[in-house]
Amino acid sequence: MEESRRTSKTGLNGMSPEEAFAVLGDQTRLNIVRVLWTAGVVHEYDDLDDSASTMSFSELRRRVDVRDNGRFNYHLSKLVPHFVWKTEEGYRLSGAGKKLARTVVAVAGGHDVDLSGEMDTECPVCGAEISATYEDQWLRFTCTECGGLFGDAAPSGALLNAPFPAPGLVGRTPDGALRTELYRCMLDMTSMMQGVCPECASVVEGTLSVCDDHDTHGGRCRACGTPFVAWGELRCDSCRYAKRLPVELCVMGLAPVIGFLYARDVNVLTPSLDELVELIQTQMRTTVAENPLRVVTVIGATDRLSLTLDEHLTVVDCSES
Ligand SMILES: [Zn+2]
Ligand SMILES: [Zn+2]
Ligand SMILES: [Zn+2]
Incomplete structure (x- = not known):
């Protein structure tokens, strides 16, 4: 037939x-x-x-x-x-x-990957040297001195960890690979915050988790071991692609945030690690409200963008002031 x-x-x-x-x-x-x-x-x-x-x-x-x-x-x-x-x-x-x-x-493996070269990018937390490693198809950037960005939520020193295809490392320096990985992470975030799985196009479910006893006085929070009060988990049930990231990074996948920051000379899709960390640490504040559970992230110092997300990471309010 x-x-x-x-x-x-x-x-x-x-x-x-x-x-x-x-x-x-x-x-x-x-x-x-x-x-x-x-x-x-x-x-x-x-x-x-x-x-x-x-x-x-x-x-x-x-x-x-x-x-x-x-x-x-x-x-x-x-x-x-x-x-x-x-x-x-x-x-x-x-x-x-x-x-x-x-x-x-x-x-496919077998690519001649060498990430041993010294990196120009410094640790955005402490200024020490960063090392890049590639194992199990994961590209990891780690600070050689401090605990990194994520506290207990990731291996010590972790600055950026993500799956990365080996062919993408060919012809790139460790700094170039870092920029590429950041770009891919931000793209994934824009897709997943739209509810679309970047791997298989299925519906992505979002879940908000918050630290109930968050207290970062004197360093990291004792209760959750991280500097971040609220985390978003984005998960595809079809292919099990998932990301768990601080809410500050999740909201960077949203059009109002991308636009707001672009007008202030930050391209969220191609940030440097420094820029990203500086943004999160000095330009973004997140608070949690109960009953119903809401998380509010405010971006900016003088003119501000305020986003309210519900327990599924859906934007329920977005306002500029
Ligand atoms: Zn460091
Ligand atoms: Zn905490
Ligand atoms: Zn999927």
Whole structure:
């Protein structure tokens, strides 16, 4: 049965994550995805038009190097239509197949990564040297002297920790990698505060947690071990992507805050670590109100932007004064 180019009789929405793992759990099938990806048999530009190159069954079978026609057809048919799209002209990767291939590119190791160089950026808390490490696909920036920014909420010395694809480190200095990671974090925040998962586009749920006995006199709070009274947790239940960050950082993903700060020469999307910390420590104040639970973050000294968030991190009030 031929499928038309744009519509699929079988539909694309019937595959659970378990089924997807099962379909991909075979070397021949992953080889098919690899061959199509390597040959560029995809939409050249992301679906601007319907012109995409395809590969014939026999050519695909030859490149995947499977002699047995029936066996090859069996594996190929498992990938259609979710990962491989069958058209009248031949086969190409589907959107999901392309995403899968890109994920492999993003997580592939073996890149010659060297982050040992001395960094120009200093610790924004104490001015000491910062070190960068990359392990388990996480890029971490740590102060070599002080406890860092997050108190007990993160490993000692932590200034910035986030998952980071290895290819993004190639050709970047440790300072460049830091700027790139900050940019990605801020982008993630804008997406998640809109309720959109940056990984899978599912709905993101927000939860506010506050320290009931917050007291930062004489350093860090004894009750929570952090300088921050309120934290936002943003979580995607579909793919389990999640972030837990001080409310001050969460609100930086909101358009009124981005606009307010941009008018005052701070580009929230491309801050330096210094700028970000200075902003949080000197320009932002957060207080908690009970019954109902609300958190109010005020930004600025003379002219101010005030944001009130509820227990789901939804903005319930936003005013400038
Ligand atoms: Zn430090
Ligand atoms: Zn506390
Ligand atoms: Zn997700």
